[in-house]
Amino acid sequence: MNADAPAISRQPKTPIWLANLVDKYTWLVVILVALFVLTFAYGMITAPNFLTWFNFKTIIRDAALVGIMAIGLTFVTLSGNFFLLSMKETAALAIVAFATAMSAGYGFELSFLFTMGVAVVAGALQGILIGLGGNPIVVTLGAAGLFFGIASWWSDNLVISFRRPHGAEWLGSGSFMGLPNITVAFILIAIVAELVLRYSTFGRQVYLIGSNRAAGKATGHENFSMAIKTCIIASACSAFVAIAFSAQVSSAHVNYFSSSFGSSGDMTILVIATVMVAGNSIMGGFGSSLRSSLGAVFISTVDNMMVLHGFNSGPRVLAVGLMIVFSIIVFALVRRGSRVQE
Amino acid sequence: MQPLLKLSSIKRSFGAIHALKGVDFEILPGEVMGLVGENGAGKSTLVKIISGFDNGFTGEYQVNGEDVRFPHPGRAEQAGIAIAQQELSLIHTMSVAENVFLAGHNVPTFANKRTLVKMARPFLNEVGLDSIDPAIGVDRLSVGEQHLVEVARLIAHDPKVLILDEPTAALGESDSIRILDMVKRLSKRGKSIIYVSHRMDEIFKITDRITVLRDGESQEARAASTLDVNSLVELMLGRELDNMFPARALPEAGKAVANPVIQVINLWPDGLLEPVNFDIRPGEILGLAGQLGSGSGEILAAIAGARKTRAGTLDFGDESFLPANPKQAIAKGIAYCSEDRKLDGLFLGRPIKENLSSPSLGSVSKLGWMSRSAENTLAYDIAEKFTVDTSRMNDQAGVLSGGNQQKVALGKWLSIGPKVILVNEPTRGVDVGARAEIYQKLRDLAAEGTAIVVASTDIQEISNLPDRVITFYRGMQIGEIGLKDMTAAAILKQITDPFNETNL
Numbered sequence: 001m002n003a004d005a006p007a008i009s010r011q012p013k014t015p016i017w018l019a020n021l022v023d024k025y026t027w028l029v030v031i032l033v034a035l036f037v038l039t040f041a042y043g044m045i046t047a048p049n050f051l052t053w054f055n056f057k058t059i060i061r062d063a064a065l066v067g068i069m070a071i072g073l074t075f076v077t078l079s080g081n082f083f084l085l086s087m088k089e090t091a092a093l094a095i096v097a098f099a100t101a102m103s104a105g106y107g108f109e110l111s112f113l114f115t116m117g118v119a120v121v122a123g124a125l126q127g128i129l130i131g132l133g134g135n136p137i138v139v140t141l142g143a144a145g146l147f148f149g150i151a152s153w154w155s156d157n158l159v160i161s162f163r164r165p166h167g168a169e170w171l172g173s174g175s176f177m178g179l180p181n182i183t184v185a186f187i188l189i190a191i192v193a194e195l196v197l198r199y200s201t202f203g204r205q206v207y208l209i210g211s212n213r214a215a216g217k218a219t220g221h222e223n224f225s226m227a228i229k230t231c232i233i234a235s236a237c238s239a240f241v242a243i244a245f246s247a248q249v250s251s252a253h254v255n256y257f258s259s260s261f262g263s264s265g266d267m268t269i270l271v272i273a274t275v276m277v278a279g280n281s282i283m284g285g286f287g288s289s290l291r292s293s294l295g296a297v298f299i300s301t302v303d304n305m306m307v308l309h310g311f312n313s314g315p316r317v318l319a320v321g322l323m324i325v326f327s328i329i330v331f332a333l334v335r336r337g338s339r340v341q342e
Numbered sequence: 343m344q345p346l347l348k349l350s351s352i353k354r355s356f357g358a359i360h361a362l363k364g365v366d367f368e369i370l371p372g373e374v375m376g377l378v379g380e381n382g383a384g385k386s387t388l389v390k391i392i393s394g395f396d397n398g399f400t401g402e403y404q405v406n407g408e409d410v411r412f413p414h415p416g417r418a419e420q421a422g423i424a425i426a427q428q429e430l431s432l433i434h435t436m437s438v439a440e441n442v443f444l445a446g447h448n449v450p451t452f453a454n455k456r457t458l459v460k461m462a463r464p465f466l467n468e469v470g471l472d473s474i475d476p477a478i479g480v481d482r483l484s485v486g487e488q489h490l491v492e493v494a495r496l497i498a499h500d501p502k503v504l505i506l507d508e509p510t511a512a513l514g515e516s517d518s519i520r521i522l523d524m525v526k527r528l529s530k531r532g533k534s535i536i537y538v539s540h541r542m543d544e545i546f547k548i549t550d551r552i553t554v555l556r557d558g559e560s561q562e563a564r565a566a567s568t569l570d571v572n573s574l575v576e577l578m579l580g581r582e583l584d585n586m587f588p589a590r591a592l593p594e595a596g597k598a599v600a601n602p603v604i605q606v607i608n609l610w611p612d613g614l615l616e617p618v619n620f621d622i623r624p625g626e627i628l629g630l631a632g633q634l635g636s637g638s639g640e641i642l643a644a645i646a647g648a649r650k651t652r653a654g655t656l657d658f659g660d661e662s663f664l665p666a667n668p669k670q671a672i673a674k675g676i677a678y679c680s681e682d683r684k685l686d687g688l689f690l691g692r693p694i695k696e697n698l699s700s701p702s703l704g705s706v707s708k709l710g711w712m713s714r715s716a717e718n719t720l721a722y723d724i725a726e727k728f729t730v731d732t733s734r735m736n737d738q739a740g741v742l743s744g745g746n747q748q749k750v751a752l753g754k755w756l757s758i759g760p761k762v763i764l765v766n767e768p769t770r771g772v773d774v775g776a777r778a779e780i781y782q783k784l785r786d787l788a789a790e791g792t793a794i795v796v797a798s799t800d801i802q803e804i805s806n807l808p809d810r811v812i813t814f815y816r817g818m819q820i821g822e823i824g825l826k827d828m829t830a831a832a833i834l835k836q837i838t839d840p841f842n843e844t845n846l
Contacts, residue, residue: 201707207692208700214686218648218678219701219754220669285691 067296072237080284099252123235210284394418486517629808745776
């Protein structure tokens with residue numbers, strides 16, 4: 001109560017975050033940002049072929065897979081339900097489901113619907129448990145094991161391939177106005193997700209419940225249905241990425257999204273990193289899917305630059321880790337200033 | 343006899359708020375001093391100054407005749423002043439003995455559990471926990487016993503003055519008695535005790551003298567034997583009631599009572615001893631009076647579907663049911679503000695506008711998409727009605743002052759066009775200006791035909807705002823007081839001592 005008194009008169013002309021940036025944390029934030037910008041600029045200029053249209057398309061294409069999953073996960077995070085640690089395993093389950101259906105000759109449309117159905121069930125299952133009050137970490141860790149186990153068993157841990165030509169080629173290797181279709185899908189999903197979060201009642205509920213779950217319940221917005229919906233969205237995004245990836249390589253294996261397969265690290269970690277690097281509040285209620293989309297492009301840019309400089313996977317994974325730490329520090333400091341009292 | 347503690351002309355301001363405007367207080371060795379006053383009278387500020395949590399005061403503070411000003415609570419503890427606060431500071435995963443020696447006073451560097459148990463025994467005996475095994479976990483004790491453990495921990499430092507800040511506020515009857523017994527025993531052994539309480543019966547049972555705080559000023563300490571409940575209440579409420587409260591009109595004689603919006607039938611929320619029955623009528627402010635632990639707040643939560651209930655129904659005239667969650671209650675036009683707006687009344691990190699429209703997203707959207715103009719209109723309307731600055735609609739609710747936050751927490755319910763508004767502690771943590779505005783607003787809403795139910799532990803509020811008051815005492819419904827007989831004394835009697843346990 002008493003602490004309120006000075007806050008009443010506090011109405012800075014400059015944006016609060018800027019005022020605080022200059023106010024309290026000048027030295028730390030400025031040094032960090034400057035260091036980062038310098039390194040980035042240096043790498044950009046010295047990297048061969050970095051500033052080319054072709055490389056730009058490469059960056060966006062690389063960002064697409066992680067980005068779509070990150071957009072899905074952003075809904076979960078914004079609604080205050082933390083993270084799903086099962087993103088990668090959901091994708092593994094989905095890719096096996098898709099490839100199995102494709103190789104059995106069901107065609108793209110049916111296989112797509114079947115895979116999405118599997119993803120919705122997987123998401124709903126986790127959402128129900130989280131909505132009932134289960135700890136998201138524990139629930140999704142358990143779900144991760146469950147999904148991965150089912151996927152491995154189902155596929156006998158073998159590569160499932162389906163022969164070209166097949167109905168999914170347009171998604172895997174087609175392009176639209178010079179952009180790969182997966183990139184187009186990423187951009188479309190990013191736009192739709194942002195519109196939904198910003199302007200739909202569902203999006204508003206995501207923010208409200210994420211901001212204060214108890215107040216959300218008191219005003220008639222239950223987290224139970226919210227957890228289910230957001231988990232289904234995240235799961236469906238995972239499955240979409242799995243389908244797109246499978247369409248590209250015309251095959252599937254449960255390990256396609258593990259660190260042992262890709263060189264940029266574990267998919268779940270990358271997706272979570274993307275959401276965090278973008279400065280979305282881990283506790284929910286603050287952030288946007290646009291941030292996550294840009295975060296994906298950002299990580300992909302850094303990764304691309306390092307590839308061009310000839311770094312192998314160790315330093316690149318390290319770089320992702322550093323970026324997370326960096327963004328946590330900057331965003332935490334900035335936000336501590338902007339939230340006057342809580 | 344020289345007083346152990348002596349404070350004279352203590353003043354303390356927080357910005358424009360003068361919490362203490364000149365308080366004299368003293369306590370003699372071995373004395374039990376009662377400290378009473380309304381909410382906001384300055385009790386907790388005074389207690390904080392005495393125990394070293396607050397040193398920004400002006401005035402003299404003497405311990406044993408020497409001037410002191412404690413820079414932090416640790417110093418006060420060294421000077422022999424210990425405080426047991428309302429919130430317990432025990433560590434629930436540890437044993438009783440470990441909790442007693444939490445601060446590590448006089449404990450050998452290496453002590454095993456058996457040593458601690460042995461060392462804890464005398465202190466536990468002193469507070470009346472003879473039958474408790476010090477080796478068991480503290481979470482296996484009742485709340486009252488935990489309070490006693492807390493005191494045992496303080497006694498382990500051998501304090502001269504012990505401050506108990508509403509120790510029985512959250513306790514049931516039997517636990518309360520143990521606390522009172524302990525106070526008597528400790529005072530017999532020469533400890534001075536400052537006993538802060540709202541409960542009249544306790545104050546008269548155990549204190550030697552009583553200091554009354556009123557509006558930041560102290561009244562001369564009087565011997566408990568020279569006072570009775572009525573004279574003490576008069577001392578507490580002595581100020582003239584200004585026109586903070588809107589006028590009330592006695593119901594016209596012979597005029598039929600309006601049909602109730604909701605009849606509460608045998609509602610039995612968790613935390614109450616027995617079911618309650620009453621009517622909620624349109625156009626009326628109904629007050630639920632009771633102290634902390636009386637259950638009045640729980641009843642509101644139960645009606646709003648925010649609390650578990652064992653049994654009961656709400657009769658809406660044409661149908662009867664009991665909401666299982668707030669969503670169902672909102673659908674019936676029941677709005678509810680809990681006593682803790684930061685916990686579940688506000689989205690502090692979201693804009694004020696979003697807070698105001700949060701209960702009725704459906705009315706400001708079409709086919710699942712928000713209508714910006716509809717939302718703005720709604721939010722501005724409410725903000726204007728509740729005198730919230732409309733130029734700040736896009737600011738986070740968290741930057742508002744307590745009073746304005748409460749206006750937003752309350753005002754958001756206008757968006758659902760409520761039939762019934764339930765408010766628990768409508769003005770907790772709200773400055774005087776905003777208080778008057780909130781009272782006026784509630785009165786206006788009632789005049790428009792809304793049924794308002796207010797639960798409050800603030801005796802001034804509960805005796806001056808409602809048209810009708812129902813009283814509660816320790817989980818029981820006691821009685822109903824109409825406007826004609828509504829006095830602070832009458833209400834206080836029913837909520838502190840309905841069964842004449844004071845023996846005066």
